[in-house]
Amino acid sequence: MTKENPPGLDLGRLAGHLDREHPGLVRGPLSAEVIQGGRSNLTYRVTDGESRWVVRRPPLGHVLATAHDMAREYRVITALRGTDVPVPGTVLLCEDPDVIGAPFYVMEQVEGTPYRTAGELAELGPERTRALALALPDTLVALHAVDPDSVGLGDFGRPEGFLERQLRRWGKQLEASRSRELTGIDELRDSLGGQLPDSPRPTVVHGDFRLDNVLATADDRIAAVLDWEMSTLGDPLTDLGLLVMYSERLDIPDAPISTTAEAPGHPSAGELVERYAAASGRDVSRINWYTAFAWFKLAVILEGIHYRYTLGQTVGPGFDRIGDLVPVFIDNGLTTLRKG
Structure with missing residues (x-):
C-alpha cells in the first residue's frame, strides 16, 4: 500500500x-x-x-x-x-x-483468494482444484435461479432478441477498436449470426463469469463473485459458454491471459456442462455455439485492450502480448462453431 x-x-x-x-x-x-x-x-x-x-x-x-x-x-x-x-x-x-x-x-473488501492460472490452482492439489472448479457451475445455477423481479432487476435488460443484439454490440465494439487486419473474425461473427440458437427463459447473466472473477475461501467455497460490468438480463447459456471457453486448453506458453484446464484435478469442460445441466434443468445441446460466441467476444475484448496498449493507455504489466492472443481466440471460435 x-x-x-x-x-x-x-x-x-x-x-x-x-x-x-x-x-x-x-x-x-x-x-x-x-x-x-x-x-x-x-x-x-x-x-x-x-x-x-x-x-x-x-x-x-x-x-x-x-x-x-x-x-x-x-x-x-x-x-x-x-x-x-x-x-x-x-x-x-x-x-x-x-x-x-x-x-x-x-x-x-471480501477476504478471499483469486486464482487466475493453472499454476496457482496446481498448488492446491487435485482434490481442492476439482472442488473449487465445480463450485463455478453451481454458482451459475444459483445466479440463474434468481427471479429478476424479486430483486428489483426486472428492467435490467431487454431479453427479447438478446443474442442478436449481443452479436451486433460486439461487432460494433470490434469496429471501434479495429486497427489491423484480423483474419477470420468477420467470418466468425457472420457464422454465429447465421446459426443463432433459441434462447431459454431469460435470467440475470454475469457476462464475464470465470474463475479469476471470483474470490475463493480457504475451504474452496466461492466467497464473492466480482466484475459485473457486463451483467444484464439475457440468455443464461452465454455465461456457461464463457465458463466452458475458460476451461479449454489454450496451449500458449506464458500467455498473459490463460485458462485453468491444465491444473491437475480440473474437471473437463464437458463435466462442468453436465453439472450445470443437471442442477438447472436447462437444455445445453447448443453449448458449442455459446462457447464459440465466447471466443468471439473475448477476441473483441482483447483487441480493444491491445488498441489501448498501442495508444499508451493501459496500466500495469502484461499488455504487450495481448494482441498476439487475438488470432488464437478467433481460430478457436471457428473450430468450436464447426463442431455444431
Whole structure:
C-alpha cells in the first residue's frame, strides 16, 4: 500500500467524497494499490489503516461505448445481496466524473483468494482444484435461479432478441477498436449470426463469469463473485459458454491471459456442462455455439485492450502480448462453431 495516488485515483478527492457521503467512515489518511489481474476496469484496494474497501472505475483513455458502466455494476451487486449469489457489500456509487476523473463505486473488501492460472490452482492439489472448479457451475445455477423481479432487476435488460443484439454490440465494439487486419473474425461473427440458437427463459447473466472473477475461501467455497460490468438480463447459456471457453486448453506458453484446464484435478469442460445441466434443468445441446460466441467476444475484448496498449493507455504489466492472443481466440471460435 502507498499513500501516493495510483494512476486514475486521487486519494484526497476520494476521501473527501466518502466523508461527505458517509461522515465518519474514513478514520485516517487513505492509502491504495492497484489490484492486478483485471484488463478492463481499474480496481484498487484502499484502506485508512483500519477498514478496507475496493474502488472500481473505468480504464484510462479509450473507452468503448456501453462498456465500463459503473452504475450498472453497482446496481446488480446491490440487488443480489441477500440471495444465494455471493457478492460484496456496496458502499456508494459516484457518477460525477469531477470527483476522481471518472464515475466510480466503492464496495466492501471480501477476504478471499483469486486464482487466475493453472499454476496457482496446481498448488492446491487435485482434490481442492476439482472442488473449487465445480463450485463455478453451481454458482451459475444459483445466479440463474434468481427471479429478476424479486430483486428489483426486472428492467435490467431487454431479453427479447438478446443474442442478436449481443452479436451486433460486439461487432460494433470490434469496429471501434479495429486497427489491423484480423483474419477470420468477420467470418466468425457472420457464422454465429447465421446459426443463432433459441434462447431459454431469460435470467440475470454475469457476462464475464470465470474463475479469476471470483474470490475463493480457504475451504474452496466461492466467497464473492466480482466484475459485473457486463451483467444484464439475457440468455443464461452465454455465461456457461464463457465458463466452458475458460476451461479449454489454450496451449500458449506464458500467455498473459490463460485458462485453468491444465491444473491437475480440473474437471473437463464437458463435466462442468453436465453439472450445470443437471442442477438447472436447462437444455445445453447448443453449448458449442455459446462457447464459440465466447471466443468471439473475448477476441473483441482483447483487441480493444491491445488498441489501448498501442495508444499508451493501459496500466500495469502484461499488455504487450495481448494482441498476439487475438488470432488464437478467433481460430478457436471457428473450430468450436464447426463442431455444431
